[in-house]
Amino acid sequence: MKLMVFDVGGTEIKYSVMDESLERRESGSVPTPMTTQEDFLDVLCGLYQPHRGEVEGIAMSLPGFIDSERGICLGGGALRYNHRREVARPLSERTGVPVHIANDGKCAALAELRDGALTGCRNASVYIIGTGVGGGLIINGEILNGRHFTAGEFSFMRVGNGDWDDPGTTAGLVCSTMGLLEMNRRFNGFSTDDLLDGRQFFDRVHAGDKGAAEVLGRFCRQIAMHIANLTILLDLEKVAIGGGISKQPILIDTIRKSLDEMYENPSPYFDPGLPKTEIVPCRYGSEANQVGAYYYYMDAYR
Numbered sequence: 659m660k661l662m663v664f665d666v667g668g669t670e671i672k673y674s675v676m677d678e679s680l681e682r683r684e685s686g687s688v689p690t691p692m693t694t695q696e697d698f699l700d701v702l703c704g705l706y707q708p709h710r711g712e713v714e715g716i717a718m719s720l721p722g723f724i725d726s727e728r729g730i731c732l733g734g735g736a737l738r739y740n741h742r743r744e745v746a747r748p749l750s751e752r753t754g755v756p757v758h759i760a761n762d763g764k765c766a767a768l769a770e771l772r773d774g775a776l777t778g779c780r781n782a783s784v785y786i787i788g789t790g791v792g793g794g795l796i797i798n799g800e801i802l803n804g805r806h807f808t809a810g811e812f813s814f815m816r817v818g819n820g821d822w823d824d825p826g827t828t829a830g831l832v833c834s835t836m837g838l839l840e841m842n843r844r845f846n847g848f849s850t851d852d853l854l855d856g857r858q859f860f861d862r863v864h865a866g867d868k869g870a871a872e873v874l875g876r877f878c879r880q881i882a883m884h885i886a887n888l889t890i891l892l893d894l895e896k897v898a899i900g901g902g903i904s905k906q907p908i909l910i911d912t913i914r915k916s917l918d919e920m921y922e923n924p925s926p927y928f929d930p931g932l933p934k935t936e937i938v939p940c941r942y943g944s945e946a947n948q949v950g951a952y953y954y955y956m957d958a959y960r
């Protein structure tokens with residue numbers, strides 16, 4: 659079965675035509691509209707139109723608290739215009755094909771559980787570093803949704819010691835790609851005009867830039883602390899790192915190193931019997947959301 663697959667993020671919409679072999683054709687990306695839901699649907703319909711008659715349905719990964727059965731965003735995440743609004747039904751009406759939507763982190767978790775880096779795990783998680791921090795939890799071998807569909811929303815967890823109303827302590831701002839770049843700007847005294855993108859930052863790391871290397875170490879320690887807390891709470895066997903910057907092996911290596919150092923040099927209140935998770939890259943990398951969206955659609959409609 660061929661499906662049109664969308665991975666909607668806070669920055670861009672990745673798309674492809676995918677079949678049972680998970681081969682992606684006609685793939686690409688466009689900027690995510692940040693204006694209205696009508697503009698959002700217009701973009702999706704424009705991407706679908708060239709493939710009308712070729713695909714049997716649309717599978718979509720979205721940020722926010724997603725009720726997949728009703729096709730509703732109970733919380734729009736980065737896309738505020740989707741808050742408490744239907745997405746699947748209006749898109750289906752405009753395209754004439756079935757539409758299934760699911761949360762981005764849960765899509766990635768399903769892909770990695772089904773035949774990826776987390777296959778066979780009882781308790782595990784994906785940790786997707788992007789515009790925010792996407793999360794998907796696998797508990798007792800199944801994707802955890804929660805009564806309010808908020809399980810795995812790591813972006814809203816606090817990772818610092820600031821006040822509750824300080825947004826700078828949320829994982830979505832501290833442990834995201836934008837958090838990394840903002841940390842680099844502040845630490846190295848750059849102006850807002852000097853803000854790098856992820857590729858430029860890692861180019862500096864690989865070139866031996868000491869300031870960039872220091873920032874990477876601090877950033878990865880924050881992520882390691884976040885993952886350690888999740889592991890202590892949920893007894894996670896593995897955590898698979900995904901998102902665009904996860905293609906950089908040095909990111910995974912530095913997170914592992916930070917976690918090792920925390921366990922090798924514990925605080926006085928750390929019990930050596932506490933579990934330590936294994937850090938692995940997502941098998942599907944930045945494509946995990948699209949693969950998981952495909953699986954969710956197939957589970958729902960076949």
